[in-house]
Amino acid sequence: MADALLNPLSLTLSVQTSEAFAAPAMSLADRASRALESGVWGAVMYIVIGLVAVLTAVSVLGLVMSYIERKVAGHFQCRLGPMRVGPHGVLQSLADGIKLLFKEGIEPGDGDKVIFIGAPIFSITATILLLAIVPLAPGIQVVDMNVGVVYIAAVSGLGVMGILMGGWSSNNKWSLLGAMRAGAQMISYEVSLTIALLVVVLFSGTLKVSEIIESQQQGWWIWRGHGVAIVAFCLYVIASTAELNRTPFDLPEGESELTGGYHTEYSGLRFSFFFLAEFANLFVFSALAVTFFFGGWLPFHVGNYEGFNSVMDLLPPVISPIFWFGSKCATLIFILMWFRWTFPRLRMDQLMRLEWKVLLPIGFANLILAATVVLSGLYFFPSAT
Amino acid sequence: MEREALQAAVCELDAAVSPLDANADRAAVVVEASALPAIVRRLRDEPQFAFAQLLDHVAVDWIDRGQFELIYQLYSFKHKHFLSVSVFVPRDDPRVPTLCRVHPVAEWQEREVYDLFGVLYDDHPDLRRLFLEDDWVGFPLRKDYQDDFMLDRPR
Amino acid sequence: MTVEVSSLKELVEQASGDDRSPDTQEYFVNMGPQHPSTHGVLRLVLKLDGERVLRCIPVLGYIHRSIEKISEHMNYMNCVHLTDRMDYLSSIMNNWAVSKAVEEAAGIEVNSRIQYIRTIFAELERIQSHQLWWGVLGMDLGAFTPFLYGIRDREVLNDVMEETVGARLTMNYVLPGGLMADIHPNFVHRVKEFIKYFRPKLDEYDDLLTNNVIIQERLRNVGILSPQTAVQYGATGPVLRGSGVAFDLRKDHPYGVYDQADFEVPVGTIGDSWDRYWVRVEEMRQSLNIVEQLLDNIPPGDFLVKKLNSKIKIPEGRYYSQLETARGVLGVFIASDKKDEPYRLHYRSPNFNNLWCLEPMIKGDYIASLIGAMSSLDLVIPDIDR
Numbered sequence: 001m002a003d004a005l006l007n008p009l010s011l012t013l014s015v016q017t018s019e020a021f022a023a024p025a026m027s028l029a030d031r032a033s034r035a036l037e038s039g040v041w042g043a044v045m046y047i048v049i050g051l052v053a054v055l056t057a058v059s060v061l062g063l064v065m066s067y068i069e070r071k072v073a074g075h076f077q078c079r080l081g082p083m084r085v086g087p088h089g090v091l092q093s094l095a096d097g098i099k100l101l102f103k104e105g106i107e108p109g110d111g112d113k114v115i116f117i118g119a120p121i122f123s124i125t126a127t128i129l130l131l132a133i134v135p136l137a138p139g140i141q142v143v144d145m146n147v148g149v150v151y152i153a154a155v156s157g158l159g160v161m162g163i164l165m166g167g168w169s170s171n172n173k174w175s176l177l178g179a180m181r182a183g184a185q186m187i188s189y190e191v192s193l194t195i196a197l198l199v200v201v202l203f204s205g206t207l208k209v210s211e212i213i214e215s216q217q218q219g220w221w222i223w224r225g226h227g228v229a230i231v232a233f234c235l236y237v238i239a240s241t242a243e244l245n246r247t248p249f250d251l252p253e254g255e256s257e258l259t260g261g262y263h264t265e266y267s268g269l270r271f272s273f274f275f276l277a278e279f280a281n282l283f284v285f286s287a288l289a290v291t292f293f294f295g296g297w298l299p300f301h302v303g304n305y306e307g308f309n310s311v312m313d314l315l316p317p318v319i320s321p322i323f324w325f326g327s328k329c330a331t332l333i334f335i336l337m338w339f340r341w342t343f344p345r346l347r348m349d350q351l352m353r354l355e356w357k358v359l360l361p362i363g364f365a366n367l368i369l370a371a372t373v374v375l376s377g378l379y380f381f382p383s384a385t
Numbered sequence: 386m387e388r389e390a391l392q393a394a395v396c397e398l399d400a401a402v403s404p405l406d407a408n409a410d411r412a413a414v415v416v417e418a419s420a421l422p423a424i425v426r427r428l429r430d431e432p433q434f435a436f437a438q439l440l441d442h443v444a445v446d447w448i449d450r451g452q453f454e455l456i457y458q459l460y461s462f463k464h465k466h467f468l469s470v471s472v473f474v475p476r477d478d479p480r481v482p483t484l485c486r487v488h489p490v491a492e493w494q495e496r497e498v499y500d501l502f503g504v505l506y507d508d509h510p511d512l513r514r515l516f517l518e519d520d521w522v523g524f525p526l527r528k529d530y531q532d533d534f535m536l537d538r539p540r
Numbered sequence: 541m542t543v544e545v546s547s548l549k550e551l552v553e554q555a556s557g558d559d560r561s562p563d564t565q566e567y568f569v570n571m572g573p574q575h576p577s578t579h580g581v582l583r584l585v586l587k588l589d590g591e592r593v594l595r596c597i598p599v600l601g602y603i604h605r606s607i608e609k610i611s612e613h614m615n616y617m618n619c620v621h622l623t624d625r626m627d628y629l630s631s632i633m634n635n636w637a638v639s640k641a642v643e644e645a646a647g648i649e650v651n652s653r654i655q656y657i658r659t660i661f662a663e664l665e666r667i668q669s670h671q672l673w674w675g676v677l678g679m680d681l682g683a684f685t686p687f688l689y690g691i692r693d694r695e696v697l698n699d700v701m702e703e704t705v706g707a708r709l710t711m712n713y714v715l716p717g718g719l720m721a722d723i724h725p726n727f728v729h730r731v732k733e734f735i736k737y738f739r740p741k742l743d744e745y746d747d748l749l750t751n752n753v754i755i756q757e758r759l760r761n762v763g764i765l766s767p768q769t770a771v772q773y774g775a776t777g778p779v780l781r782g783s784g785v786a787f788d789l790r791k792d793h794p795y796g797v798y799d800q801a802d803f804e805v806p807v808g809t810i811g812d813s814w815d816r817y818w819v820r821v822e823e824m825r826q827s828l829n830i831v832e833q834l835l836d837n838i839p840p841g842d843f844l845v846k847k848l849n850s851k852i853k854i855p856e857g858r859y860y861s862q863l864e865t866a867r868g869v870l871g872v873f874i875a876s877d878k879k880d881e882p883y884r885l886h887y888r889s890p891n892f893n894n895l896w897c898l899e900p901m902i903k904g905d906y907i908a909s910l911i912g913a914m915s916s917l918d919l920v921i922p923d924i925d926r
Contacts, residue, residue, distance in 0.1 A: 344752065409859075441888035
């Protein structure tokens with residue numbers, strides 16, 4: 001206690017820690033299942049809240065991210081980006097959204113109508129499912145299942161179905177080429193993505209997303225896990241860029257080659273669904289990288305250096321997760337945008353070579369190394385438990 | 386080689402070659418249509434000429450004389466000299482052997498001339514219209530070409 | 541000897557009829573005339589096996605304006621104004637080509653001030669053409685940013701030229717017997733400023749594209765054009781030089797005042813897309829050198845040798861004159877019948893001849909390589925169609 005009096009900062013820290021983590025915050029799904037014990041309607045309420053939250057998140061993300069993307073692109077390219085609608089063009093994406101709503105949804109004459117209409121819906125559903133598991137802050141998470149990583153691996157592979165359906169049903173050879181490229185590319189890079197995530201699963205010893213975050217109290221895995229985690233992170237960034245179909249891996253769209261690839265024939269709202277899915281996915285993959293490698297909502301901590309850690313904890317408990325999660329996520333999104341507006345596109349054979357002959361061997365070697373590190377307890381600041 | 390010397394040397398190649406009796410700004414010869422591919426091949430292969438590139442192929446419609454003049458501009462990278470080879474063909478039956486086997490680029494240059502003048506190239510592997518649609522009637526660069534869309538009718 | 545005239549339809553049907561195997565099927569796809577990377581209305585009918593290009597049949601004529609036919613009803617002064625609609629990125633050089641042909645045929649001597657100004661403008665235009673090409677190449681390979689960097693620098697140069705010429709794209713400046721107007725008093729100063737501005741930007745270009753590993757992967761060993769094929773298929777300009785043939789009219793048959801400037805002709809080694817890329821980037825540097833050397837030595841004099849009326853008459857005969865534009869050799873053929881209008885005027889356009897190198901270059905390669913190779917040819921479609 002005397003210690004605590006001398007050092008008030010450490011006192012706040014201990015209070016905060018006990019508040020935030022003594023009783024782990026529950027996800028919406030957990031709350032719903034608990035409410036089910038007392039009555040159906042409480043559970044239904046939580047489910048509705050969850051659905052509304054995710055749907056809102058997708059559309060808001062679409063609006064915000066497309067604005068940011070265009071601004072970032074503009075400044076990379078010695079221009080200003082949107083400036084006309086609202087101050088500094090902040091309402092530009094809203095205006096575009098309204099325009100897209102009013103546009104005619106053209107269907108190709110000989111296309112497969114059902115699949116054609118279903119494709120964008122499929123695409124955005126996959127994104128919504130993925131968004132459900134992203135932990136934004138303690139308790140601000142729709143589902144927190146104990147096999148979270150398996151779920152991520154499974155659901156992130158669904159997105160390719162929407163693209164394949166769209167390309168196939170468009171009755172357009174360019175679209176079909178784009179869809180086939182997308183299929184080959186996304187399924188290949190899925191492997192590297194999962195292997196990169198498995199490294200963190202080895203370190204933290206759990207598949208549950210919230211527990212992975214809490215395992216990083218002593219420091220984020222990106223540097224607690226020696227070089228192994230850094231390699232895993234690089235693999236993850238490359239693979240997720242490929243999963244997102246963004247430059248340098250934007251072959252499925254390949255505007256200058258395939259005139260738009262799988263969404264050549266799409267217009268209006270259906271096109272905007274693909275668009276929304278892409279931007280929401282950009283957020284989701286950045287958020288997952290933050291969760292797995294950068295400690296999610298946790299502030300920057302260095303092992304047991306109490307003084308340093310307490311400075312990092314200065315923010316009040318409500319703002320702290322928003323600030324930390326938001327800033328990390330924004331940085332990663334910016335880096336992905338930076339890639340997009342700097343790099344040219346790879347060729348299909350180079351893309352496949354990169355995955356199967358470079359990334360995958362590195363990934364496997366890295367996984368084995370990670371296992372060695374974990375078994376011998378070599379990583380920095382092993383947690384007290 | 387100087388212009389006159391080159392012209393004389395080319396004329397000595399074969400009896401089918403004679404100097405062009407018209408004003409020209411470079412060495413110019415006339416070749417009989419049937420001997421054209423053989424002559425151009427020799428011009429390409431013989432080291433003192435080495436005309437490696439077919440720069441250009443033009444047709445001129447001399448309607449008063451009832452002839453098309455087909456002009457091949459040849460250039461030699463080795464000796465840096467030019468030669469213009471002319472072939473005269475009658476307007477009512479414009480046929481000339483193709484140069485595709487000697488200079489591949491002739492394939493398209495000849496297609497252009499076919500498209501606009503209607504000169505037929507014997508043994509051409511892919512004689513199609515180049516600029517106009519396949520069902521176009523007439524050959525627009527002929528001096529007597531008429532169609533309904535022409536604003537300024539030829540004199 | 542037989543003559544058979546076929547049509548595109550026959551060609552496509554005949555080719556798709558044969559060689560079908562039970563598991564895969566080759567198919568035709570139209571690239572263009574509305575396609576982002578054909579840069580205009582070029583249509584390529586591609587026969588594909590998966591993504592591999594088996595045949596590439598260019599279909600032309602979507603922007604054919606029959607400039608040659610129109611010119612037969614125009615006097616020589618008027619013919620010049622149509623030429624900057626051919627290769628719109630080398631418009632002044634096109635003007636110059638016609639003017640040069642008419643001057644040579646009619647025996648008009650122009651003073652050295654005119655020649656200096658023409659040469660400087662031709663080189664400036666070569667730079668701005670290559671700037672646009674550089675940006676477009678980046679865009680074709682999937683990087684959008686270089687395009688805007690290229691355009692940014694091109695705007696600076698366009699401003700300088702606009703002050704004298706009055707136009708930004710279809711610049712109309714050179715006439716038979718001189719120029720339309722004297723250079724603007726600011727011209728020399730502003731060109732110097734531009735050279736100072738642009739040299740560091742070229743290094744920036746290198747940072748953004750030249751040294752990028754993906755660009756190198758995409759361009760190296762792609763679209764290889766051997767020197768023999770290049771010569772036989774009629775390639776000229778950077779395409780020919782990229783294949784290792786050091787042929788440049790500016791050096792080999794100097795016109796203007798190129799013989800007074802000291803410059804090098806960059807030459808490639810194996811003739812892949814990379815060599816063509818490198819040749820063009822290097823040409824921008826050389827053009828800057830030429831302009832820099834000539835700029836201070838513009839002699840005084842008139843900008844028009846004499847007040848020419850439109851009645852330039854050319855003695856009867858056949859005349860062929862050529863010069864080096866940003867894309868290759870532009871030849872002008874004039875057949876004259878002693879009138880003030882050409883009996884036949886023909887343009888040997890560089891793009892028309894360069895285009896045919898495309899098929900031997902990319903046969904059996906991927907669509908993506910086709911895009912890169914086509915971009916390295918730097919085609920301007922109105923020049924092909926004329």
